[in-house]
Amino acid sequence: MSDIRARFRIDHGGFSLDVALELPGRGVSALFGHSGAGKTTCLRAIAGLERAPDGYVALGDEVWQDEARGVFVPTHKRSLGYVFQEASLFSHLSVRGNLEFGLKRVAHANRRFELAPVAELLGIGGLLERRPTSLSGGERQRVAIARALLASPRLLLMDEPLAALDLQRKREILPYLERMHDELSIPIIYVSHSTDEVARLADHLVLLEAGRVVASGTLTETLARTDLPSAFLEDAGVVLETVLAAHEADHLSRLDFEGGNLHVGQRSESLGSRLRCRIHARDVSLALDRPRATSIVNVLPAVVTATAATDTPGHVLVQMRIGAVPLLARITERSRRELAIVPGLQVWAQVKGVALLG
Numbered sequence: 001m002s003d004i005r006a007r008f009r010i011d012h013g014g015f016s017l018d019v020a021l022e023l024p025g026r027g028v029s030a031l032f033g034h035s036g037a038g039k040t041t042c043l044r045a046i047a048g049l050e051r052a053p054d055g056y057v058a059l060g061d062e063v064w065q066d067e068a069r070g071v072f073v074p075t076h077k078r079s080l081g082y083v084f085q086e087a088s089l090f091s092h093l094s095v096r097g098n099l100e101f102g103l104k105r106v107a108h109a110n111r112r113f114e115l116a117p118v119a120e121l122l123g124i125g126g127l128l129e130r131r132p133t134s135l136s137g138g139e140r141q142r143v144a145i146a147r148a149l150l151a152s153p154r155l156l157l158m159d160e161p162l163a164a165l166d167l168q169r170k171r172e173i174l175p176y177l178e179r180m181h182d183e184l185s186i187p188i189i190y191v192s193h194s195t196d197e198v199a200r201l202a203d204h205l206v207l208l209e210a211g212r213v214v215a216s217g218t219l220t221e222t223l224a225r226t227d228l229p230s231a232f233l234e235d236a237g238v239v240l241e242t243v244l245a246a247h248e249a250d251h252l253s254r255l256d257f258e259g260g261n262l263h264v265g266q267r268s269e270s271l272g273s274r275l276r277c278r279i280h281a282r283d284v285s286l287a288l289d290r291p292r293a294t295s296i297v298n299v300l301p302a303v304v305t306a307t308a309a310t311d312t313p314g315h316v317l318v319q320m321r322i323g324a325v326p327l328l329a330r331i332t333e334r335s336r337r338e339l340a341i342v343p344g345l346q347v348w349a350q351v352k353g354v355a356l357l358g
């Protein structure tokens, strides 16, 4: 799988972007940051819609921009798909006509996807003869994604594809994006400022602030960092990749992860299903001895790896490992001092809430 490498310096007067990106050539890489951080500018520069004077972009051995060597491949010659916040479909064509438009951009021999399976993947097989104006926002967006895929791109760029949808539509479309993530080999760069979307979909995470990369790495490790700017620590929490391992008595299901397990309310998925869950730092408390009289179901042995101050006076973040898997707890500075919590200490992490994603 070819990695994606990009380097841009762009000056827009009041705003400057200065980034070097190294992203895996598979899975979903999320560009995450607050409004105005430079996410869209990055995506536009990767697409060649914006030209950084000394920029560089390569997808594996395919170089799209290398100004030092005078290389700049125009956008329409780059093998990429671009999905915007609002689907821009041709209203005079049916859904099928819109999809065929994507398909016709590629010669038969170079086609990686066919219309029927892509329509099936995105759940729009029953809408093919409809006009875009008769579709809901979520359906239109799924058609736009399918059209982008049918152009058989080597890279898919998605700029807040759910931002224009209400909560109900977002919920409707997320499972399709998860399927794309699981079933397609094409790398996706996904711009978002929603922690929930990122936690559900991303494998790799790039945090952007004021036009600079403040962190980049696997989703799991990046979310577990305690040294990020405070804006990223407000809603701190980790994501665990688990496997549904057993259904147990009392309407509980057991989720296994490397190094431990969690119990959650009974799940309907089949055993062996992979489930991601999010554990917020504020939902984790710590004890030095194994708590015996507690109503909390999930009590896990962990080793402290770091502690860090937060923006809220009197509160600290504690980073731990359960086996190889990171976990965060947000506790008071007083508790940290009284329990003498320092790196290397063995503790019991009591997990009050586990949010299943998806």
Ligand SMILES: Nc1ncnc2c1ncn2[C@@H]1O[C@H](COP(=O)(O)OP(=O)(O)OP(=O)(O)O)[C@@H](O)[C@H]1O
Residues within 6 Å of the ligand: 012, 013, 015, 033, 034, 035, 036, 037, 038, 039, 040, 041, 042, 193
């Ligand atoms: N062509 C331009 N000329 C001048 N300023 C620009 C231009 N394009 C973007 N900017 C500015 O660059 C900054 C970053 O914009 P960008 O759209 O990349 O941010 P973003 O992280 O995608 O934000 P949002 O989440 O709000 O879409 C903003 O302050 C924006 O006003």
